[in-house]
Amino acid sequence: MNFCAIRVIYKFEMLRTWNTILQSVLSPVISTSLYFVVFGAAIGSRIEQIEGVSYGTFIVPGLMMLSLLTQSIANASFGIFFPRFTGTIYEIMSAPVSAFEILVGYVGAAATKSLIIGLIILATAGFFVPLEIAHPVWMGAFLVLTCISFALFGFIIGIWASNFEKLQLIPLLVITPLVFLGGSFYSVSMLPPAWQTITLFNPVVYLISGFRWSFFEVSDVSVGISLMMICLFLAACLILVWWMFKTGYRLKE
Amino acid sequence: MxxxxxxxxxxxxxxxxxxxxxxxxxxxxxxxxxxxxxxxxxxxxxxxxxxxxxxxxxxxxxxxxxxxxxxxxxxxxxxxxxxxxxxxxxxxxxxxxxxxxxxxxxxxxxxxxxxxxxxxxxxxxxxxxxxxxxxxxxxxxxxxxxxxxxxxxxxxxxxxxxxxxxxxxxxxxxxxxxxxxxxxxxxxxxxxxxxxxxxxxxxxxxxxxxxxxxxxxxxxxxxKLGKKELHIELREPITRIPDSLARHGLVSSPDGREVTYTYDIRSDSTGITDLLQDLKSAGLTLKDLNTAQSSLEEIFVNLVKNKP
Missing domain, CATH: 3.40.50.300 (P-loop containing nucleotide triphosphate hydrolases)
Known part of the structure; x- marks a missing residue:
């Protein structure tokens, strides 16, 4: 195992984060604050409690997921796309590193960054609404699993994308709608029955539901199914990455 | 090794x-x-x-x-x-x-x-x-x-x-x-x-x-490849290269007014003196002489061109 390589990839990816600290940290803090001001205070004050939780508090897990998903994908996809774009990928490909080591370096750094952002958002939310976490260990587990899975997904996008437009395509056209329609700002039970069934095809529903359960012990689907879905997603991403390295897809062409 | x-x-x-x-x-x-x-x-x-x-x-x-x-x-x-x-x-x-x-x-x-x-x-x-x-x-x-x-x-x-x-x-x-x-x-x-x-x-x-x-x-x-050529312009055209000059490997131009001698610049003996003496003995009169070295570039280009 080339630990030195994992260490330098991780370190340099994190260094990129510190170099753009304002953009990396301040922007999620500001956008979360805005959500709380608009949804929590302005609109939320006129919305009744959902399953015994005030609306402002209810949206915290969904808001965190929104940022975690988009940030994990953006960090990891950019992390691997940029060396491909500039051509510096030659060095990674010619180094004595395995696919697994490359993955741990890039995905680990992207997941770490989104984890930090997630925790910052949680702390920011604490300023606006009262927060109590029923199952902190499960909350942590969901947080870490989500960050890793979606960083992995971002890594796949970063290898697949052949230009900057494609890099933005899936986060913009697929992920953002799925998160907004996945119950970030509402409970699935608030939807008409037909839509409740349709919405169960949205994988993000399971993420948000499980994550919300760890906060308030209320969920749209059972927590076991949530956990299983996220593990399935993680496994699918791992298989796809394995295939990409095995065939050299977009890397050795 | x-x-x-x-x-x-x-x-x-x-x-x-x-x-x-x-x-x-x-x-x-x-x-x-x-x-x-x-x-x-x-x-x-x-x-x-x-x-x-x-x-x-x-x-x-x-x-x-x-x-x-x-x-x-x-x-x-x-x-x-x-x-x-x-x-x-x-x-x-x-x-x-x-x-x-x-x-x-x-x-x-x-x-x-x-x-x-x-x-x-x-x-x-x-x-x-x-x-x-x-x-x-x-x-x-x-x-x-x-x-x-x-x-x-x-x-x-x-x-x-x-x-x-x-x-x-x-x-x-x-x-x-x-x-x-x-x-x-x-x-x-x-x-x-x-x-x-x-x-x-x-x-x-x-x-x-x-x-x-x-x-x-x-x-x-x-x-092997670094050859030089001596172009010899003759006063009177020839129809064929005289037998006495065969050992020099001369190549005649189509109109017979010029013969070309190729030699190795790096060897100790280029054979030019012998050639000039043999030309004189064969009764050929020279009008002009010039040499051209095939540059390495040309050698390379020839090598590359000759292969499909």
Missing amino acids: KPIISVSDLCKTYSDGHVALKRVDLDIMPGEILALLGPNGAGKTTLISIICGIVSASSGSVSVGGHDIVSGYRSTRAMIGLVPQELTLGAFDRVRNTVSFSRGLFGKKPDPAYVEQVLRDLSLFDKKDSEVRILSGGMKRRVLIAKALSHEPRILFLDEPTAGVDVELRQDMWQIIRRLRDSGVTIILTTHYIDEAEEIADRVGVINNGELLVVDDKLELMR
Whole structure:
């Protein structure tokens, strides 16, 4: 195992984060604050409690997921796309590193960054609404699993994308709608029955539901199914990455 | 001596159907400087890229230091440093950081003293904390060399190292390369400048259209291919070359007004004196004489042109 390589990839990816600290940290803090001001205070004050939780508090897990998903994908996809774009990928490909080591370096750094952002958002939310976490260990587990899975997904996008437009395509056209329609700002039970069934095809529903359960012990689907879905997603991403390295897809062409 | 790199029956066809390498066989000896000559698109970079692990071969095999480049990629890649043709550097990297990054990537523990020495050797130490994007093209090239040397490789590949660099840097670069060779590093460089190959290489390989046309000792190659021609214009045209001149291997022009004698400039005896005496004995009167040396460029072009 080339630990030195994992260490330098991780370190340099994190260094990129510190170099753009304002953009990396301040922007999620500001956008979360805005959500709380608009949804929590302005609109939320006129919305009744959902399953015994005030609306402002209810949206915290969904808001965190929104940022975690988009940030994990953006960090990891950019992390691997940029060396491909500039051509510096030659060095990674010619180094004595395995696919697994490359993955741990890039995905680990992207997941770490989104984890930090997630925790910052949680702390920011604490300023606006009262927060109590029923199952902190499960909350942590969901947080870490989500960050890793979606960083992995971002890594796949970063290898697949052949230009900057494609890099933005899936986060913009697929992920953002799925998160907004996945119950970030509402409970699935608030939807008409037909839509409740349709919405169960949205994988993000399971993420948000499980994550919300760890906060308030209320969920749209059972927590076991949530956990299983996220593990399935993680496994699918791992298989796809394995295939990409095995065939050299977009890397050795 | 066993070759440090052994390329056997190597073929590469890209997904768009372009055949980049056709059954290439090549042995590279430890400690030598091998120059791969070839026009743009000849397959030089593909060959290097396969050996370094950047491109997958379609068929054939390559071993480096006795290890297969696929099954033993960790061992083979750890031995190799690569300086790519393009000035590919991360825009926001700083010189020392990017060199340290390369060292770590190749599995070497941090060694600030060694990195500092590499930077000093390449006259980069003053720029160690500069962002690479503000450096000149020549300095960027030095950074790429520093990155390639950061993990103390036994083999160094330089892909078109002097493309777009000024004379001073070029001379510096040859000095660096000689120094590395003296320390036992095997060096393979690609170029399409023949004078470069002549100046620095021990052996020269000519590659065109994916085929390795020739690989030989540089001096041997120059001796074989470096011919000079003496054009002799005659006052009276001849219909055939007199028998007494047959041993000189003269070639007559179609109108019989000129004969051409080809000789080896590097040999002690060019045979010109004998030829002139024989011409006089044969009763031929000379009108004019001129010599033309086929430049290395021309030799190379001829070699490349003569193969489909």
